[in-house]
Amino acid sequence: MKNTGDTKGTETVQLYIHDVAASVVRPVKELKDFCKVTLQPGEETEVIFKITEEELRFLTENERVESENGAFEVFIGSDSMTENKAEFVLKK
Structure with missing residues (x-):
């Protein structure tokens, strides 16, 4: 994440998860974590x-x-409308 502006800025980075094929109906995107980041102009940081x-x-x-074992989608962005997506599979 990088502040490309001319002033200090704060962003809330949000992590959403979608369980692709659960045994019961699950939310399309479920908020699981978030991190508030404040950066000076030109400053950048990595959010993990x-x-x-x-x-x-x-x-x-x-x-x-x-x-449950199966496929999950992970979305990371500033709100729930983000399309920044990755996928993983849980195997227990």
């Missing part, structure tokens, strides 16, 4: 999010809070 298996847990059709 760590996704754990615990963050992928939900109330399954078996009425247990657990994660």
Whole structure:
């Protein structure tokens, strides 16, 4: 992330996850983490999010809070409309 402007700026970087094929209906994009970053003009920084298996847990059709193997999409941006996407697969 880089501040390309002429003044100090603050941005909230948001991490959303979509469970592609869960056993129950899940949100299209679920906010899992966020980080507020303030940068001086010309300053840049790297924002790192760590996704754990615990963050992928939900109330399954078996009425247990657990994660399920499968594909996930990750979206990172300044709001939920971001199209900045990556994918990963959870294998337990």
